Amino acid sequence: MSDVVRIKRISQESKDTSTLAFDWGAHTVPGQFIMVWIPGIDEIPMSLSSTGSEKTVTVRKVGDATSAIHALQEGDRIGVRGPYGNGFDLNGLRTLVVGGGVGMAPLMPVLRTVYADLVIGARSADEILFEEEARRYCSNVEISTDDGSLGFHGNAVQLAEAMMDKGDYEQVIACGPEVMLHYLFQACERRGLPCQLSLERYMKCAVGICGSCMLGRERVCIDGPVFDSERLRMLPEFGRSRRDPAGRIVDL
Amino acid sequence: MTDLTVSISSIKMDNPSMLASGILDETGDSLLRMMSVGAGAVVTKSIGMLPHDGHPNPCIVETADGYVNAMGLPNPGMEEFAEELRVIMPTPAPVIASIYASSAADFATIAVSMEEAGAAGIELNLSCPHASGFGMEVGTDPATVGSIVAAVKDAVKVPVMAKLTPNTAELVRIGKAVEEAGGDAVVAINTLKAMVISPEFARPVLSNRYGGLSGSAIKPVGVRAVYDLYRELEIPIVGVGGICGWRDAAEYIMAGATCFQVGSAVGTVGPEVFTRIIEGLEAFMGEYGYPDLDSMRGAAHE
Numbered sequence: 001m002s003d004v005v006r007i008k009r010i011s012q013e014s015k016d017t018s019t020l021a022f023d024w025g026a027h028t029v030p031g032q033f034i035m036v037w038i039p040g041i042d043e044i045p046m047s048l049s050s051t052g053s054e055k056t057v058t059v060r061k062v063g064d065a066t067s068a069i070h071a072l073q074e075g076d077r078i079g080v081r082g083p084y085g086n087g088f089d090l091n092g093l094r095t096l097v098v099g100g101g102v103g104m105a106p107l108m109p110v111l112r113t114v115y116a117d118l119v120i121g122a123r124s125a126d127e128i129l130f131e132e133e134a135r136r137y138c139s140n141v142e143i144s145t146d147d148g149s150l151g152f153h154g155n156a157v158q159l160a161e162a163m164m165d166k167g168d169y170e171q172v173i174a175c176g177p178e179v180m181l182h183y184l185f186q187a188c189e190r191r192g193l194p195c196q197l198s199l200e201r202y203m204k205c206a207v208g209i210c211g212s213c214m215l216g217r218e219r220v221c222i223d224g225p226v227f228d229s230e231r232l233r234m235l236p237e238f239g240r241s242r243r244d245p246a247g248r249i250v251d252l
Numbered sequence: 253m254t255d256l257t258v259s260i261s262s263i264k265m266d267n268p269s270m271l272a273s274g275i276l277d278e279t280g281d282s283l284l285r286m287m288s289v290g291a292g293a294v295v296t297k298s299i300g301m302l303p304h305d306g307h308p309n310p311c312i313v314e315t316a317d318g319y320v321n322a323m324g325l326p327n328p329g330m331e332e333f334a335e336e337l338r339v340i341m342p343t344p345a346p347v348i349a350s351i352y353a354s355s356a357a358d359f360a361t362i363a364v365s366m367e368e369a370g371a372a373g374i375e376l377n378l379s380c381p382h383a384s385g386f387g388m389e390v391g392t393d394p395a396t397v398g399s400i401v402a403a404v405k406d407a408v409k410v411p412v413m414a415k416l417t418p419n420t421a422e423l424v425r426i427g428k429a430v431e432e433a434g435g436d437a438v439v440a441i442n443t444l445k446a447m448v449i450s451p452e453f454a455r456p457v458l459s460n461r462y463g464g465l466s467g468s469a470i471k472p473v474g475v476r477a478v479y480d481l482y483r484e485l486e487i488p489i490v491g492v493g494g495i496c497g498w499r500d501a502a503e504y505i506m507a508g509a510t511c512f513q514v515g516s517a518v519g520t521v522g523p524e525v526f527t528r529i530i531e532g533l534e535a536f537m538g539e540y541g542y543p544d545l546d547s548m549r550g551a552a553h554e
């Protein structure tokens with residue numbers, strides 16, 4: 001479904017990250033994403049950070065298109081199409097959720113739906129996203145920062161490993177920088193713990209025909225963006241390389 | 253037993269379906285995936301001399317049962333793509349390399365590099381309607397088309413097919429030019445020039461403004477093109493445009509197609525569309541008494 005929506009509300013989450021809320025009737029599930037069109041600038045993939053009848057996207061400013069989104073005001077309009085992708089399988093297993101940076105965005109609808117423990121990781125305290133809201137849903141929220149300015153001094157994977165060894169989790173659900181996800185996956189494999197990880201690749205069509213988002217034989221836009229351990233094992237490129245807009249291999 | 257095997261010169265296929273150019277065919281792994289779902293051959297993304305990012309997003313709009321796209325020929329360039337092919341060779345089904353260039357000499361250079369990398373055939377993209385300097389201009393002039401086909405034929409041993417644009421009244425004349433220059437087959441059709449406008453933003457949606465329409469809506473145009481070409485040409489015709497089920501494929505074959513390609517339906521139906529079309533076609537041929545594709549080809553002309 002392709003639509004033009006009006007931005008109802010903008011909330012600043014951190015110095016470089018904002019959430020935009022809009023009403024949009026599409027039925028969506030946690031872990032799905034949309035393509036956001038900013039006319040004259042670009043069209044880019046964004047995870048849904050809320051999946052009810054009011055939808056939100058949480059956008060970190062990193063370049064032209066995300067800066068253009070940050071310059072929008074309440075009442076402005078954007079194009080949206082989707083929802084795309086498979087979403088998480090919310091299966092009732094005892095879950096540890098791990099979010100790195102803006103990777104928290106697609107995890108928020110998961111935390112609102114299932115009971116889970118949570119690790120939020122970021123470079124420093126002022127980049128920790130959604131802590132307050134997450135504490136409303138999760139009794140156990142742990143924070144890690146690379147610079148030690150809040151919570152555990154280290155990375156989210158180290159903290160998650162310590163929690164895995166104490167808790168009796170049956171699965172890990174995560175999103176964040178791919179290098180983090182790669183280490184997290186290895187930590188889970190060592191413990192025989194199944195994972196569902198949400199990955200990113202360069203997207204153009206988002207409907208599974210152009211091949212821009214290929215990761216091995218999988219299309220991240222439609223076969224993903226969420227991949228389980230079984231499929232991750234079949235993806236030697238995971239954690240190593242991606243493709244640029246021309247389809248060239250680039251090291252991560 | 254129904255016999256679905258078919259060949260275009262030296263390209264031998266287990267069944268007459270091919271993956272259309274530009275659809276999940278930019279990487280070695282994606283080509284292998286499409287072979288695994290039953291494509292009789294796969295055509296690669298159109299490859300140029302140098303890497304090219306393509307047009308900025310938005311480069312696709314969904315329509316009812318199809319798309320308007322202006323990808324703008326993104327590709328990793330001849331050298332990187334040749335490596336992509338080398339890694340997967342030998343493959344369970346033939347790989348046909350689609351190529352584009354702005355001169356006959358460049359077409360020949362890219363064709364040689366693809367042949368060396370293992371391509372079983374070359375498809376000349378003479379028809380991409382939305383990359384300025386390429387495609388539309390070359391593909392609408394019979395003399396230019398003839399010179400490109402001749403140059404590439406001279407340069408490689410593998411069969412050479414030319415893909416035609418429907419955006420011309422000269423379709424059959426262009427097809428004739430391909431045949432006279434020694435081309436082994438024609439492929440028809442590429443997308444139809446199109447546009448989508450956003451009323452809210454009062455502007456075309458695609459960054460390139462213009463795009464090409466594909467999917468179910470263009471099938472009758474493609475079938476007509478193949479029917480017209482079949483009346484005038486001796487060389488095989490590959491039919492493409494809007495095929496999403498066995499009935500569509502049967503229409504193209506009865507219009508005169510030797511093989512057919514599937515593009516948009518890989519998105520609207522899914523990659524398994526190949527298996528479904530082949531199974532459906534086989535069942536239809538069995539029930540209606542066509543022992544092989546030769547007996548069915550061009551049936552609508554009789």
Ligand SMILES: Cc1cc2nc3c(=O)[nH]c(=O)nc-3n(C[C@H](O)[C@H](O)[C@H](O)COP(=O)(O)OP(=O)(O)OC[C@H]3O[C@@H](n4cnc5c(N)ncnc54)[C@H](O)[C@@H]3O)c2cc1C
Pocket residue numbers: 033042043044045046047048057058059060061062063064065066067102105106199200201202203204225309
């Ligand atoms: C499925 C998916 C979900 C995403 N969800 C979020 C989210 O919830 N919040 C968030 O802040 N970011 C998210 N992203 C990342 C976001 O799409 C990029 O940050 C954004 O496209 C950058 O655009 P830019 O013009 O601002 O930056 P640029 O300077 O153009 O690029 C910065 C980086 O973003 C990447 N990028 C640019 N265009 C695309 C594209 N079309 N597809 C994929 N990557 C691109 C580039 O490769 C580069 O690494 C998601 C990406 C994907 C694939």
Ligand SMILES: Cc1cc2nc3c(=O)[nH]c(=O)nc-3n(C[C@H](O)[C@H](O)[C@H](O)COP(=O)(O)O)c2cc1C
Pocket residue numbers: 209210272273274275297298319321323325350377380415441442443465466467468470492493494495513514515516517
């Ligand atoms: C996203 C997309 C990309 C395409 N890229 C190419 C291309 O690179 N070269 C080419 O010759 N045709 C390209 N085409 C055209 C298709 O190969 C095919 O001719 C056309 O889509 C009609 O077939 P269909 O209706 O089955 O999709 C592309 C089509 C689509 C939808």
Ligand code: FES
Pocket residue numbers: 202203204205206207208209210211212213214219220221222
């Ligand atoms: S973005 Fe085109 S196939 Fe995934």
